[in-house]
Amino acid sequence: MDAFKTLTGTAIPFGQRNVDTDVIIPAEYLKSISRSGLGRGAFKTIRFNADGSENPEAIFNQPQYKGAPILIAGDNFGCGSSREHAAWALADLGVKAIIAPSYSDIFSGNAFKNGLLAVVLPQDAVDRLLEVATEAEITIDLENQVVTTPFQDRFSFEIDPFRKHCLMNGLDEIGITLQMGDNIAAYEATQKATKPWLSGKAGIERQG
Amino acid sequence: MSNPRTLYEKIWDDHVVERRDDGTCLIYIDRHIIHEVTTPQAFEGLRATGRKLRRPDMTLAVPDHNVPTTTRIKDGKLLPIDDPESATQVATLKANCAAFGVEHIEMTAPEQGIVHVVGPEQGFTLPGTTVVCGDSHTATHGAFGALAFGIGTSEVEHVFATQTLLLKQSKPMEVRVEGSLGFSVAPKDVALAIIGEIGAAGGTGFVIEYTGSTMRDMSIEGRMTVCNMAIEGGARSGLVAPDDKTLAYFMGRPRAPKGAEWEMAAAYWRTLPSDPGATYARSVFIDATKIAPLVTWGTSPEDVAPITGVVPSPADFAEPSKQAAVEKALAYMGLTPGQRLEDVEVQDIFIGSCTNSRIEDLRAAAAVLKGRKLASNIRQALVVPGSGLVKLMAEDEGLDRIFIEAGFEWREPGCSACLGMNPDKVPSGERCASTSNRNFVGRQGPGARTHLVSPAMAAAAAVTGRLTDVRQLIG
Numbered sequence A: 001m002d003a004f005k006t007l008t009g010t011a012i013p014f015g016q017r018n019v020d021t022d023v024i025i026p027a028e029y030l031k032s033i034s035r036s037g038l039g040r041g042a043f044k045t046i047r048f049n050a051d052g053s054e055n056p057e058a059i060f061n062q063p064q065y066k067g068a069p070i071l072i073a074g075d076n077f078g079c080g081s082s083r084e085h086a087a088w089a090l091a092d093l094g095v096k097a098i099i100a101p102s103y104s105d106i107f108s109g110n111a112f113k114n115g116l117l118a119v120v121l122p123q124d125a126v127d128r129l130l131e132v133a134t135e136a137e138i139t140i141d142l143e144n145q146v147v148t149t150p151f152q153d154r155f156s157f158e159i160d161p162f163r164k165h166c167l168m169n170g171l172d173e174i175g176i177t178l179q180m181g182d183n184i185a186a187y188e189a190t191q192k193a194t195k196p197w198l199s200g201k202a203g204i205e206r207q208g
Numbered sequence B: 001m002s003n004p005r006t007l008y009e010k011i012w013d014d015h016v017v018e019r020r021d022d023g024t025c026l027i028y029i030d031r032h033i034i035h036e037v038t039t040p041q042a043f044e045g046l047r048a049t050g051r052k053l054r055r056p057d058m059t060l061a062v063p064d065h066n067v068p069t070t071t072r073i074k075d076g077k078l079l080p081i082d083d084p085e086s087a088t089q090v091a092t093l094k095a096n097c098a099a100f101g102v103e104h105i106e107m108t109a110p111e112q113g114i115v116h117v118v119g120p121e122q123g124f125t126l127p128g129t130t131v132v133c134g135d136s137h138t139a140t141h142g143a144f145g146a147l148a149f150g151i152g153t154s155e156v157e158h159v160f161a162t163q164t165l166l167l168k169q170s171k172p173m174e175v176r177v178e179g180s181l182g183f184s185v186a187p188k189d190v191a192l193a194i195i196g197e198i199g200a201a202g203g204t205g206f207v208i209e210y211t212g213s214t215m216r217d218m219s220i221e222g223r224m225t226v227c228n229m230a231i232e233g234g235a236r237s238g239l240v241a242p243d244d245k246t247l248a249y250f251m252g253r254p255r256a257p258k259g260a261e262w263e264m265a266a267a268y269w270r271t272l273p274s275d276p277g278a279t280y281a282r283s284v285f286i287d288a289t290k291i292a293p294l295v296t297w298g299t300s301p302e303d304v305a306p307i308t309g310v311v312p313s314p315a316d317f318a319e320p321s322k323q324a325a326v327e328k329a330l331a332y333m334g335l336t337p338g339q340r341l342e343d344v345e346v347q348d349i350f351i352g353s354c355t356n357s358r359i360e361d362l363r364a365a366a367a368v369l370k371g372r373k374l375a376s377n378i379r380q381a382l383v384v385p386g387s388g389l390v391k392l393m394a395e396d397e398g399l400d401r402i403f404i405e406a407g408f409e410w411r412e413p414g415c416s417a418c419l420g421m422n423p424d425k426v427p428s429g430e431r432c433a434s435t436s437n438r439n440f441v442g443r444q445g446p447g448a449r450t451h452l453v454s455p456a457m458a459a460a461a462a463v464t465g466r467l468t469d470v471r472q473l474i475g
């Protein structure tokens, strides 16, 4: 995973609230068995007309926002299904960070696990950034947890220290957890003694 | 004595493998249910890193999201899935399960069905367990007092490799529902009423425990419907404390404990309900006696109104962003403010999904349909049982005849038109009375307009061809 430190770039002033995962990536794209290439379906209902042609009005299709690394969204971004394809589609579209007042829990988890930074800022800060994004680039400094603009705006944000550590170092979460293999095995031993009904037929024995 | 704890806190504490300084916990996962859509990339990840699946015995696979619901076996032969991508996903699941030693319920097995119907039905889901699945309606299993939540594919891979997840504890929230439900008011109406009250993001960051006399009196199936929609209120999980009904439900299920282990398990399950004096970070009270049969009019499950009401106007909402959302929703739904909901014509009926596809749901719909026919303007009416076992039970009771005589199509189990990944879709511009859980833009197919209702209300709409107050049809 790529390490995320500081990002300066164009932000898409999208701003819609309650954008659900069906909007981010429609169900028809869930049929892939691989992670890449989903950007073509991202925001399909917004980017394309019913006949499949590109909707030039859509903000994502305006030349200055194509391939922009930052997306500014409204409240409750990524609500709806648990599909991780939403995060893969955004990443495939070129988005590296999102700024919104809130996210669904599942979406923010999925974003993080794919190296996407989901910045939470209050609505008034987001409103200001939506304005700025139409004329200038925005900077997200993860180390100092601050979003800045060329107009002296400065918005601090909170982030879970563990997530910050993983994002900044491009760490794989599974690898970190596997280092705690002994603790997991100890938990399983206790579980087997106190709640034997939880093991399936093969149980822990099979794992040796 | 330790501090009084809620049901959620007890389950959480019992699954902490390790607690970090920042409060993040490594949580052990007891039950992992998998399906064909959200797992291929996770298996791909295991292979790429050379990792093993830690507990195949705690993993159960069943294809459901994009299996066809039309006849699967003809002249003793399995019919191929028409859509090549769906066929690939279903075949990939089977191959991956064989490679990693996971039990896989075949598409043709009588036990096959929707993950959230199959898990409990098989006794795989159990009270006090942590249950995860790559589908956001995993909250359904909370009806049994299991801490159950949907996860994404990276988390599926994490559970595969470690049988754990790194999680931050949520805050416990109580939704107390008190009083008897009115005539023909269903658990689905309770679920919608709660979301209407707290909003689609009202439960974000919380785990909801549903308490109160209404929940205690509710059947297990009904509790599943309510917990199923916890996620539509923003909460990752919803829970109901296990009680005698819960224990009776699991007794004798294929994968439930037996004999001495059953006694041991049952004794543990009885310790789970929230202690007297346990506190919740937020409490909401719902008066069940005031709930009418409900229907959604917009594109968020919080856009809900009594069937006797009218389509609202954006001006009815205080917040400017909600006003804009309502305006868009009404345009998409093709509705005008002030229009009576009972005047809204529908063309499609869908009875199914993990919200409402269990035997009780089919009985409720059949009770309305008995001796009646589809209205002439209904283009498609589907009944999709939640599992093969539900289907068999319904056929034993003769419910299939009632549906078929009314003009419904009696299908094979799966997710079907809940999300339209298989050929069961609602065509663009058509309007569907649906017992599923999401009325999002394009959820049932591009341009489809969804009205969420209870099974009895869906049946009533099928008979009249418009959204209808079921209480006027039966009584």
Ligand code: SF4
Residues within 6 Å of the ligand: B064, B065, B114, B115, B116, B135, B136, B137, B353, B354, B355, B414, B415, B416, B418, B419, B436, B437
């Ligand atoms: S029926 Fe719908 S909500 Fe339930 S598991 Fe299937 S797709 Fe998900």
